[in-house]
Amino acid sequence: MAKILYRYNAATCQYEPIFLTSKQNTKRAFTFIGVSLMLALAGLWYYNAHYPSLDEVKLQKENQKMKWEWEVYLDKINELSKNLTAIENTDDNQYRVLLSMTPLEQSIRTAGSGGHEPYILDEKDQVYEIKSSYEQLYRILNRLDVESQSVAELEKEINVQEKKTSTRPAMMPIDNRQLTRFNSIFGMRMHPIYKEWRNHNGLDLTAPQGTPVYATGDGIITTTEWRGGYGNAIFLNHGFGFETRYGHLSRFNSSAGQHVKRGDLIGFVGSTGASTTPHLHYEVLYQGKYVNPVNFMYRDLKQKEYNKIIKH
């Protein structure tokens, strides 16, 4: 409780308490409000000069958060692009080189024929993060499509290559353990029966009667019948220009028209036709010409490995 103040009134010679009139009171109140308003305005001026507005702070915070979010997108996009580039590089520099295919033109890769349209942004959406995200994503999506097409092409080519390698004659037609003599003369030689110089178009692998004979590559059996000097003969067409022939067989284990795989048991060693002792006469033809089978035998293959391929 404020103390009551007095004033000395010289006229009445008395101390009189000081009371404020209502007019004085309002005046005081207005002064008070006015001064505080002035102070507030000064404060506002200072604030505006030095600090951002409230909304600005709020928006800025929000903006920063979203920018960080987009930063993460951009990072992810960047990583995506890097991984894709790695795949593209192995495609061009390894697969295509090995498969003798021409590498894709860089312009095809970058331009992209994927059919993804660039995203057209409104004027108001031209924010760096959004713009570059879309630009990069659009390019990546197109590159992905191009690479997918390329991979499909590669797969097709690999299928052909695999067929080529699996059909090629590439093993001994009989097990090395059964082999008693390997006559490696290919070309002119004195024929043991006809007793004259004749071209020997294959190799003679001597082995006991009934030794299994294996198909040396995938293919289709074209002949399983008696063929003059060959005796019981199997002709096996491998495709890609290769054919193998197996002569003097005692028995067949396959029939014409049959598809066989490398290592399949197709017949048994015998001495039919122009033969003096049980043996396999083995021929390899490339584009209709006799070639030396020794190139297709891999005789130094280890037994353990050989056993993996033969099927009984």
Next chain:
Amino acid sequence: MTKVKYSYNPKTLRYERARFAWGTWTLRALGLLMVSTAFFYGLVLLQNHIFETEKEKILRAENEAFRRHHGIVQNDLQKAQIQLAALSEKDKAIYKRIFLYDKPDSGALQDETKELLHADLSDFKTIIDGLKEKSNKAQQKAMITSAHFAKLFWPGKEDVSDLLYYPTQIPVKNFTPSQLACGFGEHINPFHKLLYRHKGIDIAAEKGSEVVAAGSGRVVSIVNQSTPFGMGNYVEIEHAKGFRTRYAHLAEIKVSHGQKLKQGQVIGTVGMSGSAIAPHLHYEISKNNESVDPLYFFAEQLNERDWLGLIESNKKIKQALD
């Protein structure tokens, strides 16, 4: 009327001159401050409500844009990621079909650094221990390699001049480690897919890229074979100290029998003559008729990391290109 104010002192029963009222004035000042602060806040809020600054406008638009597009970008990103994952699977399958072994992880090293960066303090010890072990292993490897090397290359005093004639040049230009399709030793034959002894190394290269002599020497054999089996067109060069090098499956041969060659001289171009399933150079080195691993001769021209990487990758069983 005087301005002097008095107050009544009940103790002395007298009117005394009022002293300056510190308390009252402080209260008044505080009140003023509080009210003006209230006004200030009010004004700030009002201003914020009524006016929009240029910056606010930009930020608001930007935030709106972010909100509008973030779903689309996320969607596209996911689409791309799924597509890439599928592609990467296919790529691995293709790699395996071509090379017959799993595709090596290229990002292994990067992951390790990332791991280190994100590791807790307690994880550090395990990581550091792991690194230590690895470095020990690497050191051992280095010692073994160096012993190999010494065995191959340690020259007697009288041999120093011969070192110049060693076949140390990599026989293709601009060789990169990824070109080594298959190394020396037991590998898979591309035709029957079984293990066999690969007496040389296969360097995959584009058809027509130049093949150069690994060292100076004399051409001792040139064979032209157009049939798709055997070594195809090949050149054999005799170097000093019983070294011989052989370059097979060439498309074109540009030297003649008996010709003297300098190291790095072009002898032909890469092809796939003979029984090659892909264009490559089959390269053999022999010393006194015994095949040796040509990779050891590449050390001079590769940096240590690439070379060790090659030696390491060659330990895996790969498919030869024949």
